[in-house]
Amino acid sequence: MRKIFLKRFNEKGSGIVETLIVLIVISILVIVVMDRYETIIEEAKEVALKTELNNLRQAILFFKIKNSRNxxxxxxxxxxxxxxxxxxxxxxxxxxxxxSLDKDKNILDPFDMPYAYDRATGRVWSIKKGFEHL
Known part of the structure; x- marks a missing residue:
């Protein structure tokens, strides 16, 4: 038994089946890691969007207090x-x-989309689909 075990590890190279198994395992790991990475990035952008919207709303309120208008x-x-x-x-x-600003000096959200602003009410929101409610 020991000779068979040693003989197997002393062979030069590995078979195509072993190589394919390793490639499949690595591919599965890459897919799982990339999916989780994209989820983390999306969650981070949502947190950044909430923070930026809060800052924008504070600036709009402060402007209104100082200038008596939106x-x-x-x-x-x-x-x-x-x-x-x-x-x-x-x-x-x-x-x-x-x-961040675009070339026209519009303020961009973390998804690189301009914010929407209603001058009459002073309301500001993101136009990114799924984040309009924030």
Whole structure:
């Protein structure tokens, strides 16, 4: 028995069946890992979207408090500045510093789609299918 075992491992190369089994096992592992990876990425984008929507809504509210009106567009939140006294100095900043903009300076969500904005109500939401309710 021992001679058969040693003889088998001393053979040069491996058979095609063993190679195919290894390739099938590796393929299954890659498919499982990639599927889980895509799920994790989608969940991370959803969390980022919720955070960005919260930041946008806070900026819209702050703009409305300071200017007694809703902004004309989300672009105005990126370009307009506010000034506030702070201790013995004056503090000036933009209402919003977006993470990403497209070539037309529209604010993009984590799915690289522009946000929708209703100027009359100040409501902002994602146009990504499945995430409109956030």
């Amino acid at each position: 902004s004309e567009s989300l672009k105005e939140l990126v370009t307009a500045h506010f000034v506030m006294p702070y201790k013995d100095d004056i503090f000036s900043a933009k209402y919003l510093e977006p993470n």
